[in-house]
Amino acid sequence: MKAATATPKGPKASATKRKIIEAAARLVYQKGFHATSLDMVAQAARVNRGSLYYFFRSKKNLGLAVIGHYEFLLHQNYLSPSFDIEASGREKIRRLAESYARMPIQDSPCCGCPIGNLSLELSALDEEMRLRLKRVWDGVFERIVLVLTQSQEEGDLPDELEPLAHARSFFSQIQGAHIIARCSQDEAFLREDCGRAFMSLPWVQNGESK
Structure with a gap:
């Protein structure tokens, strides 16, 4: 009788799975x-x-796990360091824009945002993966909305501002900057474009929104 194949269990199995995903x-x-x-x-x-x-x-199952891994890294390396600090909402948004502007420098050559890349590649081809990517973006927008709401409460953004619409607009500009940067390989332009995304928000100056 053929011996049964041992089923991976415990910490070793978890480490192997993590190694495959990474x-x-x-x-x-x-x-x-x-x-x-x-x-x-x-x-x-x-x-x-x-x-x-x-x-x-299947490769699709692995792809879904990779999306989850990218989502974890997005929050761990960009959103949490920018937002989970004692600072004004305006400063938190500025930090997020600056951290995205440094992404190609940290991951040279410029490869762009991994979630943005997969959204471009897969959204029109697989519905399940599109919806999984959408959940990632929805989670990003939710966190930005909280910070924009904080800025409203602090008087740095006008009360009539619609946080979700401006969260989407702000982050869409950053993602667009990364798409262009993948082609141009110009990190200076990326920094400028991410800075403009921050400045495009209607920050209150001298008691009046710009």
């Missing part, structure tokens, strides 16, 4: 989702195909 996330960021094969992921993660398929039944 390897896939790096490859997808550099090459795109469609250009990244499961063989490439297995090789980069240093696992066999059996281990990969144990955790992820």
Whole structure:
């Protein structure tokens, strides 16, 4: 009788799964989702195909996990450091714009925002992945709305401002700047464009909104 294959369990299994997701996330960021094969992921993660398929039944399942990983990094590296501090709402928004302006410098060559990249690549091709990406954006907008509301309460934004509409507009400008930066490879322009996204909000100056 053939011996049963042992089922991965415990911390070792969790570490293997995390290693696969992180390897896939790096490859997808550099090459795109469609250009990244499961063989490439297995090789980069240093696992066999059996281990990969144990955790992820298909490339789509792995892709959804990669989106979740990018979402975690987005909050951990950009939103939380900018927002989870003792500061005015205006300062928090400024910090977020500046952190996005530094993204290509930290991840040279310029590869843009990973969630933005996948949104462009996958949204028209797979409905489940589109909806998963939409949930990421909705979570980003929710956090920005809270900070814009704080700015209203502090008198830095007009009371009549609609926070969600301006959160979407502000972050859309930043994402657009990253799309252009992927092509131009010009980090100076990216910094300027992210700065303009911040300044495009109707900040109150001398008691009057600009």
